[in-house]
Amino acid sequence: MAGIAGIALLQRHLAPPRAEELARMTEALGGDGETLVAGGSGTAAVGSPVHRLERGGWMVVARSAEKPLPDGEGLISPDPGPTLAQLDGPFALAAWDGSRGRVILASDRRGQQTLYYALARGRVCFATRVAALYEGLGEAAGMDPVGLDQLFTLGAPVAPRTVFEGIERVPPGYWVEIDAHHPVLHQYAPPAFQPVQGRVAEGGGEGLEGRLEGSLEAALAAAADGPPAVALGADPETAFEQPAGASLLRLSGALGMAPVESGAAAQASDLEGAVRALESPLASLGPAEESALGRRVQSLGRQRVVTTAGGDIVSGECSVVAELAVRRGWARQPDSTRRPRLLDALDPERLRGASPNWRRTLYAHGLNTPDAVTFSHLPRWAQRARLRALYRPGIQEALPGDPLEELEQGLPGDFAAWPGLHRALNLELSLWLGGRRPGAVLAAMGIEAETPWLQPEVVAAATARPPAAVLRRTLHRARQGHGDARTGRGIASLFGEQGSPLSQYLEPEAVEAAGLFDPEGVGRLVTRWREGCRLTPADHMALLAVVTTGIWTRHCLSIVGRPSLEARV
Numbered sequence: 214m215a216g217i218a219g220i221a222l223l224q225r226h227l228a229p230p231r232a233e234e235l236a237r238m239t240e241a242l243g244g245d246g247e248t249l250v251a252g253g254s255g256t257a258a259v260g261s262p263v264h265r266l267e268r269g270g271w272m273v274v275a276r277s278a279e280k281p282l283p284d285g286e287g288l289i290s291p292d293p294g295p296t297l298a299q300l301d302g303p304f305a306l307a308a309w310d311g312s313r314g315r316v317i318l319a320s321d322r323r324g325q326q327t328l329y330y331a332l333a334r335g336r337v338c339f340a341t342r343v344a345a346l347y348e349g350l351g352e353a354a355g356m357d358p359v360g361l362d363q364l365f366t367l368g369a370p371v372a373p374r375t376v377f378e379g380i381e382r383v384p385p386g387y388w389v390e391i392d393a394h395h396p397v398l399h400q401y402a403p404p405a406f407q408p409v410q411g412r413v414a415e416g417g418g419e420g421l422e423g424r425l426e427g428s429l430e431a432a433l434a435a436a437a438d439g440p441p442a443v444a445l446g447a448d449p450e451t452a453f454e455q456p457a458g459a460s461l462l463r464l465s466g467a468l469g470m471a472p473v474e475s476g477a478a479a480q481a482s483d484l485e486g487a488v489r490a491l492e493s494p495l496a497s498l499g500p501a502e503e504s505a506l507g508r509r510v511q512s513l514g515r516q517r518v519v520t521t522a523g524g525d526i527v528s529g530e531c532s533v534v535a536e537l538a539v540r541r542g543w544a545r546q547p548d549s550t551r552r553p554r555l556l557d558a559l560d561p562e563r564l565r566g567a568s569p570n571w572r573r574t575l576y577a578h579g580l581n582t583p584d585a586v587t588f589s590h591l592p593r594w595a596q597r598a599r600l601r602a603l604y605r606p607g608i609q610e611a612l613p614g615d616p617l618e619e620l621e622q623g624l625p626g627d628f629a630a631w632p633g634l635h636r637a638l639n640l641e642l643s644l645w646l647g648g649r650r651p652g653a654v655l656a657a658m659g660i661e662a663e664t665p666w667l668q669p670e671v672v673a674a675a676t677a678r679p680p681a682a683v684l685r686r687t688l689h690r691a692r693q694g695h696g697d698a699r700t701g702r703g704i705a706s707l708f709g710e711q712g713s714p715l716s717q718y719l720e721p722e723a724v725e726a727a728g729l730f731d732p733e734g735v736g737r738l739v740t741r742w743r744e745g746c747r748l749t750p751a752d753h754m755a756l757l758a759v760v761t762t763g764i765w766t767r768h769c770l771s772i773v774g775r776p777s778l779e780a781r782v
Contacts, residue, residue, distance in 0.1 A: 215242070215243070215260070215261035215275060216242040216243065216275055216305075216340065216341040216342055216345065217242075217258070217259060217260045217261075217273040217274065217275045217305060217306075217307055217328075217339075217340070217341055218238040218239075218241075218242055218258075218259040218260075218338075218339065218340035218341070218342075218345040218346070218349065219238075219256065219257055219258035219259060219260075219273065219307055219309075219316075219338070219339055219340075219349075220234070220235075220256065220257050220336055220337070220338050220349050221255070221256040221257075221309060221316045221336065221337050221391070222255035222256065222335065222336055223332070223335050223336060223337060223391075223392070223393050224335040224393070225255070227255065227334075227335050227336065228255075229250065229255045229256075229257070230250065230255075230256075230257040230349075232250075234348060234349060234351075235248050235250070235257055235259060236248075237348035238259050238340065238345045238348045238349055239259050239345075240348075241340075241342055241344040241345035241347070241348055242259065242340070242341070242342055242345050247259070247260060247261060247262045247263045248263070249263040249265070249271055256271070256309045256316075258271050258273045258307065258309070259273070259345075260273030260274065260275075264282070264285060266285045266286070266288075266289055266308070266309075266311075267285075267286065267289075267311075268289075268311040268312045269309075269311030270285070270289050270308060270309050270310055270311040270312075271308065271309050272285050272288060272306070272307070272308040272309075273306070273307050273308075274304060274305070274306045275304060275305040275306070275326055275328075275341050276300075276302070276303070276304040276305075276306075276326075277302060277303070277661070280300075280301075280302055280304070283296050283297065283299070283300055283306065284296050285308070288306075288308045288310075288317060289308060289310040289311075289312070289313075289317070292399075293308075293317055293319070293388060293401075294388065294399060294400075294401035295401075297319050297388055297401045297402075298401050298402055300321065301668070301669065302321065303321050303323070303325035303326040303652070304319075304320070304321045304326055305319070305320055305321070305326040305327065305328035305341050305383075306318070306319045306320075306328075307319075307328070307339050313392070314392055314393065315390055315391060315392040316337055316339070316390075316391045316392075317388055317389070317390060317391075318330055318339055318383050318388065318389040318391070319383060319387070319388035319389070319401070320382070320383040320384070320385055320386075320387065321385065321386075322385055322386040322401075322402035322403075322405075322669070323385055323386075323405065323646050323667055324372070324384070324385030324386075324646050324647060324650070325646065325650055325651065325652060325653070325664075325667075326341065327341060327382055327383075327650065327653075328340075328341055328382065328383045329341070329342075329343055329346050329375065329377075329380050329381070329382050330346075330380070330381055330382075330383070330389065330391070330396070331346060331350055331354070331379055331380045331381065332391070332395075332396070333350050333379070336349075337391050338350055342492065343377060343380065343492045343769065344492070344769070346380060353770065354377040354378050354379050354380050354770070355377075355378040355379075355770070356376060356377065356378060356728070356729065356766070356770060357370075357374065357375065357376055357377055357378045357379075358604075358608055358611065358612060358729070359374065359612060359613065359619075360374045360375050360376040360377070361376050361494065361729060361762070362601070362604075362612050362616060363616065363619070363620075364376055364493065364494060364496050364648065365494075365496055365597060365600050365754075365758050366594055366597045366598050366600070366601075366616045367594060367597075367616070367617075367620060367644055368496045368497070368597075368644040368645065368647070368648040369496070369643075369644045369645075369646075369647030369648035370647065371619045371620050371623055372384035372385065372623075372647060373389075373398070374619070375493075376493050376494065376765075377770075381396075384398065385402075385405070385643070385646065385647075386400055386401060386402035386403070386404070387399060387400050387401065388401055404625055404639055404643070405639055405642040405643045405646065405672070406527075406635055406638040406639040406642050406643075406672060406675075406676060407625070407631075407635065407639065407676065408631055408632060408635050408676060422678065424674045424677065425528075425671070425674040425675055425678065426460065426464075427674075428668075428670045428671045428673070428674040429460065429461070429464065429665055429666070429671050429674075430464045431670065432665035432666075432668040432670060432671050433461065433464050433465060433519065433665045435665075435668075436519050436663035436665055437465075437470065437519070460524075460528075461519075461521050461524065461665065461666070465519070470519065473506075473509060473510055473513060473515070473518065478502075478505060479498060479501040479502045479504065479505045479707065480505065480707070481707055481713045481714055481715045482504075483501040483502070483504035483505050483508075484498075484501045484504075484707060484715060484760070484761065484764070485714075485715075485764055485768075486501075486504045486654065486657070486658075487500035487501045487503065487504050487654050488500075488761050488764040488765050488768065488769070489657070489764075489768055489769065490504075490653055490654045490656075490657035490658075491650060491653055491654065492765075492769045493648075493765060493769075494758060494761040494762045494764075494765045495648075495757060495758075495761040496597075496648050496754075496757075496758070497648070497649070497757075498757065499649050500649060500650075500653075500654050501707075503651070503652075503654040503655060504654050504658070506518075506520075506655070507654065507655045507658040507660050508658075510655075510660055511658065511660070515660070516659070516660060516661065517660065517661045517662075517663065518655065518660055518661070518662055518663070519662075519663045519664075519665065520651070520652070520662055520663070520664055521666065522649075522651040522652070522662070522664045522666065522667065523642065523645070523646075523651060523664060523666040523667045524666040526638060526641050526642050526645060527638075527642070527666045527667070527671060527672055527675045528666070528675060529634065529638065529675070529678075529683040529684075529686075529687055530687055530690070531641060532559055533589055533590065533593070533637055533641050534634065534637060534638070534683065534684060534687045535559050535687045535688050535690075536556065536559060536576070536589070536592070537588075537589045537633060537634070537637050537684070538684040538685075538687065538688040539552055539555050539556050539559065539688065540552075540556070540576060540580065540583075540588075540589075540592075541583055541633065543556075543576075543577075543580060544580050544581075544583035545583075547580065553573050553576060553577075556576045575592050575595065575596055576592050578591045578592045578595045579591035579592070584629075586621065586624060586628050586629050586636055587617055587620070587621065587636075587640065588633070588636075589633065589636065589637035589640065589641075590637070590640055590641070594616070594617070596750075596751050597751070597754060598616065599751050599755075600751070600754065600755050600758055602734065603730050603731055603734045603735055603738070603755055603759070604729065604730060604731065605728070605729065605730060605731045606731065608729065632680040633680070634680035634683055634684060635676065635680065646667075651664055651667070652664060715760050717763075718759065718760040718763030718764060719735065719739050719756070719759060719760065719763075721735075721736055723763050724736075724759060724763070726763075726766070727759075727762050727763045727766045728766065729762055730758075730759055730762070735755075735759050738752060738755060738756070739756075742756070
């Protein structure tokens with residue numbers, strides 16, 4: 214999938230984009246792509262190819278070559294939303310509406326293809342890669358401490374915010390209209406996991422499960438209807454023994470797909486490759502494990518892979534659903550001693566090295582407000598927020614007091630009326646997609662990834678199931694010892710490899726240069742690790758955040774001549 218980029222003038226007296234600017238943007242996208250400069254409008258676009266529209270307009274699309282192009286005239290109509298709603302799969306799109314003097318930017322409904330934009334000196338620049346955006350801006354951006362804090366606490370920055378200062382991204386399912394005034398966001402697709410017409414049927418569970426399986430089978434068949442080199446790949450976070458992966462494996466047998474498990478643990482090079490591909494620090498080890506899967510697929514000579522990515526979330530088999538079921542019962546019986554013990558069993562990896570009192574405090578977070586819209590995620594967000602203690606002096610004080618405020622402001626207006634299961638899965642899927650961008654690391658390795666579980670028809674079928682039945686089934690699996698326990702897995706081992714290049718990012722000089730974390734606080738954590746002390750999953754996540762922030766600042770963020778983070782915040 215080729216990238217796109219471009220520049221548009223918001224003030225008529227400005228000089229049009231220069232040829233050398235566009236050449237550098239093209240190089241940052243990989244060196245391929247046609248360039249179009251519309252001198253009269255002062256706009257320029259880089260794409261493969263650039264499509265000309267009427268009245269001096271143009272369109273560039275980052276999308277799989279097998280997918281049809283959107284209707285150009287529909288895009289430059291007063292409301293391009295209906296045209297965008299007809300597109301499926303990952304895409305990023307930019308168009309110049311010459312008759313109205315506006316730029317239109319859009320991203321797919323799941324946000325799998327990111328499109329960044331920034332306004333500076335009377336111009337709007339856009340690109341699918343921040344590196345290309347830098348060339349249009351003429352300078353590198355600094356880091357946004359609020360965006361980084363959201364990434365490490367929630368799992369992803371709350372769109373349109375990013376981890377880059379002054380750079381925003383088009384939110385999933387939205388199009389952005391930019392003219393001489395300011396950007397205006399318009400939604401064209403519903404949220405990731407929304408109840409059907411605000412209500413979910415409470416009967417016919419078996420029939421609805423059959424509808425889900427039928428939708429998944431159709432999506433899998435569509436994924437196989439392409440170039441013949443197709444393999445079934447296990448997303449490392451959804452193993453084949455999980456029902457979400459097992460169902461995909463069973464359905465794929467009739468289509469002749471070869472099962473391809475990742476087979477290799479993530480290596481130091483996978484971590485660096487994932488950071489470069491996503492242009493972001495990491496909030497989980499998942500992207501690095503996707504890189505390991507890519508190496509396995511490449512060793513088999515495959516160029517396309519069908520993954521189970523997102524299956525555990527869409528099917529409701531993720532740990533947050535089991536936790537929700539137990540914690541709702543605990544909220545009704547706050548004196549219960551059985552409920553906390555059951556929570557311990559759901560994810561023992563997360564609680565390794567923690568005292569019973571600490572565990573009870575963690576899971577009881579928000580227990581007195583079970584109707585809160587973010588109730589399902591409060592314990593894990595509270596645990597991740599411990600990373601704030603490692604920020605440099607002055608950084609924490611400059612952050613918003615409530616890290617959830619911006620997230621809650623962007624939730625759908627009727628979110629509080631949704632069933633608790635749908636609220637939990639909408640949050641989990643949206644933040645997982647925003648932080649992981651499944652398939653992006655594989656795409657950077659030249660591998661096309663198909664994700665049947667994320668197709669709109671499959672998600673809609675999953676949404677229609679009765680929440681009570683889904684909660685009961687997930688809770689039953691957890692009680693049988695099939696919980697989703699993966700938090701903190703394998704992170705510290707990457708840094709302890711003999712001669713691992715990652716250890717350099719834990720040195721005080723490197724932590725100081727990155728500018729976000731306190732070298733002394735990080736040093737104490739590193740000493741505990743090197744002395745063989747037991748680390749909690751929160752400690753593992755802290756090490757991951759420090760190391761990947763160091764990689765990010767070195768390879769994705771110019772730090773030469775950059776003012777200190779404290780000076781800006």
